[in-house]
Amino acid sequence: MAVRKKIAAVFATVALVTAGCGADSGTVNVSSGSDVDCGAFEAYLGHEGTTVTLMRTVNNLDVVNLSAALRDFSDCTSIKVQTVPSKDVEGTVTKTAGTKEAPDLAVISQPGLIKDLASAGKMTPPSKEFTDNAPQNYAKDMLSYATVNGTLFAVPFASSVKSLVWYSPSAFARAGYTVPQTWADFYVLADRIRAAGVNPWCDGWESGGATGWPGTDWVEEAMLRLHGPEVYDQWIAHQLPFNDPKVAAAFDWVGRVLKTPGYVLNGTPSIAPTGFGVAGLPVLSGKCYFYRMAAFYSSFFPRGTKIGPDGDIFVFYNPPVDAGRGKPVEISGDYLAAFADRPEVAAVQTFMASADFGSKFLKSGLGIPSNNKIPLEEFTNPVEKLSVQLLRDQNSVLRFDASDLMPGAVGAGTFWSEITKWINGQPTATTVANVEASWPK
Structure with missing residues (x-):
């Protein structure tokens, strides 16, 4: 009773x-x-x-x-x-x-x-x-x-x-663009946007002492999409060395997006010094079309911004490389x-x-x-609702942020600092070798 x-x-x-x-x-x-x-x-x-x-x-x-x-x-x-x-x-x-x-x-x-x-x-x-x-x-x-x-x-x-891409539904409607379903579609759309005289991507990795962490998310997304959950787990457990060719391939995959001329607003050199909190805001003004960032980013848009599938800004699922391999979702x-x-x-x-x-x-x-x-x-928040649908989808393959699972000296240390050097021009081979050398024995 x-x-x-x-x-x-x-x-x-x-x-x-x-x-x-x-x-x-x-x-x-x-x-x-x-x-x-x-x-x-x-x-x-x-x-x-x-x-x-x-x-x-x-x-x-x-x-x-x-x-x-x-x-x-x-x-x-x-x-x-x-x-x-x-x-x-x-x-x-x-x-x-x-x-x-x-x-x-x-x-x-x-x-x-x-x-x-x-x-x-x-x-x-x-x-x-x-x-x-x-x-x-x-x-x-x-x-x-x-x-x-x-x-x-x-x-x-x-x-x-984390496997979300911010975009403007209203800008998409005006331009006649559709949300990509695979990364092959994404490259085609990015080239189309660039040909129209607009940078497809915005990005920024500055975060004070944690500068570089948004870059680690990019590599984690690549590892999960290119190589699948089993290899991703091996990488976290260091059963797959950080300087393995598969990891280098993930860095190069990210480079195809962020280092391609004309793809990033203000160019690749702007990524490291641009604060992640402001980096996605130009999507609202049409200066770029995409910003890869987690669901929490909705709080960074100005008060009054209409967020939703018919609004000023919304998100879509960061698509897989191969649609037949399920839905890899980084969380x-x-x-x-x-x-x-x-x-x-x-x-x-x-x-x-x-x-x-x-x-x-x-x-x-x-x-x-x-x-x-x-x-x-x-x-009731549309971004949260989409996030929960992905979390509960039986086809979703959920994997936790790798840098949060790696030893602190790597996940919150050299992974951050070395990927920042990488986006500024350090070779991939040097970058993955330096992180591997820092892994606790």
């Missing part, structure tokens, strides 16, 4: 604890003033008066939205979820996992780190309830990236599709990992893995939840 609880003027106070960034700390008060059906939270009762810390890379607005998504849970269970913002979640948990300084829960975007910490015995597996239901709620590939020796150690939390994502073995921590983690929380998370604008049980009609 459902229990009903009247929530009137309840204030959830969230401590803003900053991690080593010199920012001021403070509090955010979130008010609730509505009836809440607490029957939905009966499974999480019995831990009243406890506190669970949750570390995530968020800004102050995200803290408010995340707190709002958790408000009913906290009001009904009396478990306080304290959001701990951090600009370096992975670095923090690497230093603190296994100690009392570690957060109870952390949202981690590097599955390779999860496997390292789990192998070292510094993580707590999810509850049996979650593990039993996980195969029905999440894509098999998403679960595999957080599984060590048959044990699942983290909950898929949010996903982002990135976050995982909710536990570093404390307490029942209230398990309760929060299990709730945050539920479709109920996923729906609240989606409505809060915090991202695309990974849970497959959220009805498709709840995804």
